[in-house]
Amino acid sequence: MTERAELLGRIADESRRHYAAWTLFNxxxxxxxxxHPTDLQCISLLDLASGPLTTGEVARLxxxxxxxxxxxxxxxxxxxxxxxxxxxxxxxxxxVAMAPGAAERxxxxxxxxxxxxxxxxxxxxxxxxxxxGDYLARGTxxxxxxxxxxxxxxxP
Numbered sequence: 463m464t465e466r467a468e469l470l471g472r473i474a475d476e477s478r479r480h481y482a483a484w485t486l487f488n489x490x491x492x493x494x495x496x497x498h499p500t501d502l503q504c505i506s507l508l509d510l511a512s513g514p515l516t517t518g519e520v521a522r523l524x525x526x527x528x529x530x531x532x533x534x535x536x537x538x539x540x541x542x543x544x545x546x547x548x549x550x551x552x553x554x555x556x557x558v559a560m561a562p563g564a565a566e567r568x569x570x571x572x573x574x575x576x577x578x579x580x581x582x583x584x585x586x587x588x589x590x591x592x593x594x595g596d597y598l599a600r601g602t603x604x605x606x607x608x609x610x611x612x613x614x615x616x617x618p
Contacts, residue, residue, distance in 0.1 A: 514557035
């Protein structure tokens, strides 16, 4: 086996471990906050968005059906994490936005794990961090497109 093949194999194995650990961490953090893991990820995506989103956009980002996305937004609204606002461009449409204090509530739960993750990143040079950032961005796009492909393919 070539050195490159060994490296690619190691990365594949570590990626699987990483995704499994991240899934377990996401579940633990969601449990800690009294949320469903999908709800926690929706909050994260809303926080990263450049502004409020429609429920249809929430559905697209999360891969949920429009009905499931509506129920997700309902749960988050009941939990005080999001609020629905009238779209100023179209008063018939509602937008979903983070509720006041929601980012702080989630941020407080992220304080200790966030520090631990930052400590890991402190070990890398700026050049290595740029490479890690590039890999994560590209990997995110592959994950997003493969999730869409699998949803479109249906069950085997």
